[in-house]
Amino acid sequence: MRERALLFGEAKSLAAVITEPAGGPDPRRPAIVFLDAGILHHVGPNRVHVRLARELARDGFVSVRFDFSGIGDSRSRADALPFAESAVAEARQAMDVLAARGAASFLLFGICSGADTAIRAALEDGRVAGAALVEPYLVEGPGYTLYAYRRKILNPLSWWRLLRGRSEILETLAARRRAGNAGGAEPAARPGEGRPPLEAAADEVPLILPSRGEAARQVRALVEKKVNLCFVYAQEGPAYHNWLVLLRREARPAVRQGRARLLVLAHTDHVFTPLAAQDRLVAAVRGWANDVAARTTAG
Amino acid sequence: MRPFYFGSSSRPLFGVLHEAHGARARPGAVLCPPFGQEALRAHRSLRELAARLAGAGFPALRFDYSGSGDSAGEPAEARLDAWVEDALTAIEEVRESTGEARVAVTGLRLGAAVAALAAARAGGAAALVLWEPVVDGAAHLEELRAAHAAWIRDHAPGAALSPDEALGIPLPPALASDLTGLRLDGLEAPPARKALVLGSALDSPGHSLWRNGAAVEPRAVPASPVWLHAEGMARARVPGALLDDVVAWLAGAVE
Numbered sequence: 001m002r003e004r005a006l007l008f009g010e011a012k013s014l015a016a017v018i019t020e021p022a023g024g025p026d027p028r029r030p031a032i033v034f035l036d037a038g039i040l041h042h043v044g045p046n047r048v049h050v051r052l053a054r055e056l057a058r059d060g061f062v063s064v065r066f067d068f069s070g071i072g073d074s075r076s077r078a079d080a081l082p083f084a085e086s087a088v089a090e091a092r093q094a095m096d097v098l099a100a101r102g103a104a105s106f107l108l109f110g111i112c113s114g115a116d117t118a119i120r121a122a123l124e125d126g127r128v129a130g131a132a133l134v135e136p137y138l139v140e141g142p143g144y145t146l147y148a149y150r151r152k153i154l155n156p157l158s159w160w161r162l163l164r165g166r167s168e169i170l171e172t173l174a175a176r177r178r179a180g181n182a183g184g185a186e187p188a189a190r191p192g193e194g195r196p197p198l199e200a201a202a203d204e205v206p207l208i209l210p211s212r213g214e215a216a217r218q219v220r221a222l223v224e225k226k227v228n229l230c231f232v233y234a235q236e237g238p239a240y241h242n243w244l245v246l247l248r249r250e251a252r253p254a255v256r257q258g259r260a261r262l263l264v265l266a267h268t269d270h271v272f273t274p275l276a277a278q279d280r281l282v283a284a285v286r287g288w289a290n291d292v293a294a295r296t297t298a299g
Numbered sequence: 300m301r302p303f304y305f306g307s308s309s310r311p312l313f314g315v316l317h318e319a320h321g322a323r324a325r326p327g328a329v330l331c332p333p334f335g336q337e338a339l340r341a342h343r344s345l346r347e348l349a350a351r352l353a354g355a356g357f358p359a360l361r362f363d364y365s366g367s368g369d370s371a372g373e374p375a376e377a378r379l380d381a382w383v384e385d386a387l388t389a390i391e392e393v394r395e396s397t398g399e400a401r402v403a404v405t406g407l408r409l410g411a412a413v414a415a416l417a418a419a420r421a422g423g424a425a426a427l428v429l430w431e432p433v434v435d436g437a438a439h440l441e442e443l444r445a446a447h448a449a450w451i452r453d454h455a456p457g458a459a460l461s462p463d464e465a466l467g468i469p470l471p472p473a474l475a476s477d478l479t480g481l482r483l484d485g486l487e488a489p490p491a492r493k494a495l496v497l498g499s500a501l502d503s504p505g506h507s508l509w510r511n512g513a514a515v516e517p518r519a520v521p522a523s524p525v526w527l528h529a530e531g532m533a534r535a536r537v538p539g540a541l542l543d544d545v546v547a548w549l550a551g552a553v554e
Contacts, residue, residue, distance in 0.1 A: 003371070
């Protein structure tokens with residue numbers, strides 16, 4: 001496995017690391033592009049992009065992980081292109097970097113907002129053969145609250161905590177009541193953290209969440225384009241709830257035809273903090289990438 | 300801002316060099332990140348510090364320890380001593396690129412301990428900034444494990460709790476043992492011509508470091524825990540005034 005760092009893009013402002021198999025990339029395999037999750041830089045949440053890149057290199061895949069403009073190690077853009085557009089354009093430029101080195105097709109990998117960008121890039125760029133979408137569309141849809149409570153009520157630990165007067169359900173309800181008119185829930189500060197005298201950095205990543213109708217249309221379009229898909233979810237979260245009530249039926253034809261698969265992980269958070277969850281995520285994506293490569297080669 | 304790999308070809312380190320563009324040339328600066336999840340969260344602030352240093356004439360090098368970030372190596376094999384060696388490699392890299400032996404070294408949290416140990420091993424730094432330094436490694440280990448347990452309880456209930464992981468990052472037994480043995484106050488003298496110790500509480504353990512050293516300035520600063528989980532995935536905040544103070548102090552220290 002070899003890695004090298006580079007700058008790419010029109011202004012040579014985008015920082016990237018290319019990971020190649022020791023014997024050079026297998027040209028029959030699609031190349032992988034990792035997309036930033038929120039403001040977390042290109043190593044990925046809990047460094048999972050690095051781990052995946054290196055394990056995929058052992059299977060013959062070349063990959064690039066890079067930072068969108070203004071994120072991580074990349075400079076901000078000089079123009080005022082909105083993030084929704086610049087992120088897709090920069091994802092396509094990252095593909096161009098690997099295309100210049102012989103890659104003909106691509107698999108995109110994104111967590112959270114990285115998955116949302118992967119969806120839009122896959123719809124725009126015909127070179128995308130597949131996308132691993134981890135926790136896409138992180139928005140609480142109608143019915144999520146009930147879903148979350150029902151799951152907690154079925155959890156014996158919740159009952160234990162309720163009986164001990166430490167119920168998360170009660171705490172959540174109380175917090176929601178308090179936040180009721182405040183225009184949205186702010187994550188509760190931990191004891192001792194307080195509110196530090198911090199200034200906002202130059203960039204923030206706006207969550208570009210499509211309407212529910214648009215999300216369903218996007219997944220339908222990916223299915224119609226025959227893009228290979230791997231959905232990965234944390235079982236308790238709002239993204240999985242959206243899958244159940246909104247996206248599952250759109251993806252069904254692709255699931256039936258073997259072009260889409262689903263992994264749902266219990267006992268994990270949105271960014272796969274438990275190492276056991278990371279192990280399963282990495283194994284699933286690696287297996288999927290190899291299956292897509294085999295199918296693409298066979299086809 | 301130029302990303303590159305440096306050091307041994309068998310175990311290269313990833314770094315980002317912020318080239319100096321200030322009015323006057325100053326010595327190189329090396330920035331040592333904290334451990335694990337704290338490094339991911341503090342990435343933006345350290346980038347911003349490096350950028351401000353470069354603007355003041357310090358070529359500034361950020362880097363990842365072996366087995367972390369983009370550097371080579373397995374996180375399960377991480378050792379504190381190897382990280383100190385990595386910091387020394389970064390110091391050498393900056394010395395070579397600037398052609399000047401003097402280097403300013405800055406570290407945040409566990410990175411401050413790494414910075415001090417590397418400066419001592421290098422025979423002393425021109426200037427040393429310890430930002431909320433980890434002075435007692437055993438206490439840091441306890442804090443990491445408590446934060447991990449709290450996160451799992453609140454965000455991934457039901458997940459197995461392992462002592463070998465901390466907030467999404469492996470914390471192998473050998474590294475835990477290294478942390479247990481870490482006492483920064485075991486260094487008898489400040490390993491720098493001048494040192495600045497920034498702590499957010501008056502009783503911050505860093506403030507007692509080298510108390511009698513005339514060259515050491517303890518400074519109480521407002522709490523800016525840029526290494527914590529709290530800020531989420533969609534925004535980053537940096538303590539701009541604190542970073543400007545660090546740059547101004549370093550500029551004075553290397554005069």
